[in-house]
Amino acid sequence: xxxxxxxxxxxxxxxxxxxxxxxxxxxxxxxxxxxxxxxxxxxxxxxxxxxxxxxxxxxxxxxxxxxxxxxxxxxxxxxxxxxxxxxxxxxxxxxxxxxxxxxxxxxxxxxxxxxxxxxxxxxxxxxx
Amino acid sequence: xxxxxxxxxxxxxxxxxxxxxxxxxxxxxxxxxxxxxxxxxxxxxxxxxxxxxxxxxxxxxxxxxxxxxxxxxxxxxxxxxxxxxxxxxxxxxxxxxxxxxxxxxxxx
Numbered sequence: 001x002x003x004x005x006x007x008x009x010x011x012x013x014x015x016x017x018x019x020x021x022x023x024x025x026x027x028x029x030x031x032x033x034x035x036x037x038x039x040x041x042x043x044x045x046x047x048x049x050x051x052x053x054x055x056x057x058x059x060x061x062x063x064x065x066x067x068x069x070x071x072x073x074x075x076x077x078x079x080x081x082x083x084x085x086x087x088x089x090x091x092x093x094x095x096x097x098x099x100x101x102x103x104x105x106x107x108x109x110x111x112x113x114x115x116x117x118x119x120x121x122x123x124x125x126x127x128x
Numbered sequence: 129x130x131x132x133x134x135x136x137x138x139x140x141x142x143x144x145x146x147x148x149x150x151x152x153x154x155x156x157x158x159x160x161x162x163x164x165x166x167x168x169x170x171x172x173x174x175x176x177x178x179x180x181x182x183x184x185x186x187x188x189x190x191x192x193x194x195x196x197x198x199x200x201x202x203x204x205x206x207x208x209x210x211x212x213x214x215x216x217x218x219x220x221x222x223x224x225x226x227x228x229x230x231x232x233x234x235x236x
Contacts, residue, residue, distance in 0.1 A: 044216075044227060044228075044229050044230060045173070045216060045218075045227040045230075046227070047224055047225040047226065047227070058223050060223075060224040061224060062224070094172055094173075098220070102160065102178075102179065109159075109160070109179075110160040110179065111160060111178060111179025111180075111181075111182040112160050112161055112178065112179055112220070112221075113178050113179075113184075114161070114163045114175065114178045114179075114218075114220050115163065115175060115218070115220065116175050116178070116184060116185075118172035118173060118174070118175075119172065120171075120172055121172050
């Protein structure tokens, strides 16, 4: 089955750029949207943004000015770069598969699959 | 941004009991894009319910979801020991996608 694995430095200095990569194994990177979500004790779960295999992105406005996502279909990987980090960016970062498909039931109701596969998460601390 | 408010913050119940968790949205959310997740300590969240009421692959039928207006409910019909965890709701129909703050289910 599909598995996601985050990789990247566990410690980043303030004002520097946080870079993470997610490797997708056991399945194709096409036809899905690939999300980054982070979790902190204080702010809970926060959606950072997503990228499709064609490069289309959607970013959380709260992070948009510092955020860049990219995808490498040849390596089945996608990446996150968050610039000018502060202590507030300290979190567990998850890469998550989003399935844009769904189904319609007998009564015409739609059910979209959503974010169905998560990586195990990687902890990133911002500290000097 | 759509705010999701979950209640209660903590729910203390015993195995075998019925659990009812609530998620209220600050504005109308297409129920086709409402999910529930379960998270255990040290683990990533796991998708339980999508489209407000459809169970994800491998999720037992004691988990069910429903909606009434802007109020979404996750019900666990008879709690098993492995169900004690934190539960989050999420809307993924309107960007930015947002999560509730979570309900912690603890053993009474």
